[in-house]
Amino acid sequence: MxxxxxxxxxxxxxxxxxxxxxxxxxxxxxxxxxxxxxxxxxxxxxxxxxxxxxxxxxxxxxVGRSTDEPGFEAKSMRQPAEKEAIARLAAGMVRPGTAIGLSAGTTTWTLARHLDDVADLTVVTNSIRVADMLQQRGRTDRTVVLTGGVRTPSDALVGPVAVRTLRSLHLDVVFLGVHGMAPRAGFTTPNLNESETNRALAEAANRLVVIADHAKWSTVGISTIVGLDEADVLISDDGLPEEARRVLGEQVAELTIAEAPGSGEAVSEQESEL
Missing domain, CATH: 1.10.10.10 (Winged helix-like DNA-binding domain superfamily/Winged helix DNA-binding domain)
Incomplete structure (x- = not known):
């Protein structure tokens, strides 16, 4: 029985x-x-x-195929401690009075929760979840710009409307969450429309910061957003394998490693700066 x-x-x-x-x-x-x-x-x-x-x-x-796309809730349950550590380091890069971009994703959503102390901030995002999070904080000195577009399973707004909006903007820093990262494929997504939208967001940046936990290494989505060498900074966590650190250290301008809770205070370790 x-x-x-x-x-x-x-x-x-x-x-x-x-x-x-x-x-x-x-x-x-x-x-x-x-x-x-x-x-x-x-x-x-x-x-x-x-x-x-x-x-x-x-x-x-x-998730195994290059077109598999988990929903937001599924993604949020993966590597939560690592995402928290990465988000804390990323938040330290945001300066008052700047205009930043946040792509859709659970790591960028986690980052949004750490921006409470940044004054006079303008945030452009194609994520309904990120926009809601920022609006709920109630800061009167914050401007949140939400692009239009078609909603994906991961709650991103994508497509021609979003792309047109992003191509007219100039942002100080863009924080890009990704589905996967690999030597030949670069930073990828399983959604073709999201790839084009995120590419437009990256192109709007004066400085591009990719935030991706170690589990994204060797994961390849169907479409490349940008190559590894197009990231000014990559923030990952201490679960990233040594071989991955070597490869990424040769490609990205700056690799920063966050220590996830349980292995010590979150810290920054610059692996390379070319």
Whole structure:
């Protein structure tokens, strides 16, 4: 009987992952009326069959193809500590009175939460989530510009409307979140329209800062946004492999490494400056 119940639970879990892109252990405990450990065993079983990817606090859908695009909730459950450390370092680069760009994504959304102390800031973004986050902070000396466009599964606004808006702007710094980074492919996305929009955002920047956790290394989306050598700064975390640091250090002008919570205070380490 317990085996049947386990299969039923796992079918419910798998259907929820397919529907929303991600599940949390705490939500499944309430929904299915079983213990935390039971849910974790179910997730282990599903992950062992290659049906979900286990992450901190839950599981997300499997992503492997160059056109696979997880939703915002699924992305937000991946590497949260690393994204937090990266965002803190990135926020330290934002100066009062400047105009910056934030692409869509969970790392840029995390960065938006760390901008409360920056005065007289203008932020241009193609992310509804980022715009909402900034508006909720209630600063009267902040201007938030949200591009129009067609909404993607990751809550980015993309397409001709967004591109036209971005091509008319000139920004001091742009912070670009990416789906993947690899030696030949560069910084990539699984969405063709988002690639064109992010390229326009990057071209509007006086300085381009890519923010990407270590899990993005060797992940390749279908379309390149910019090459590795087009980034003025890349901020990643201390989970980045040594070989990746070597390759990236030869390509990007400046590689900065953040220490994720648990391994020490978040710090900056410049690997190279060409």
């Amino acid at each position: 317990s085996g049947v119940l386990a299969r039923q639970r796992q079918e419910v879990i798998l259907e929820e992952v397919r529907r929303t892109g991600a599940v949390q252990v705490s939500d499944l405990v309430l929904r299915l009326g079983v213990s935390d450990m039971t849910i974790r065993r179910d997730l282990d079983a599903l992950a062992g069959r290659g049906l979900v990817e286990k992450v901190y606090g839950g599981a997300t859908s499997m």
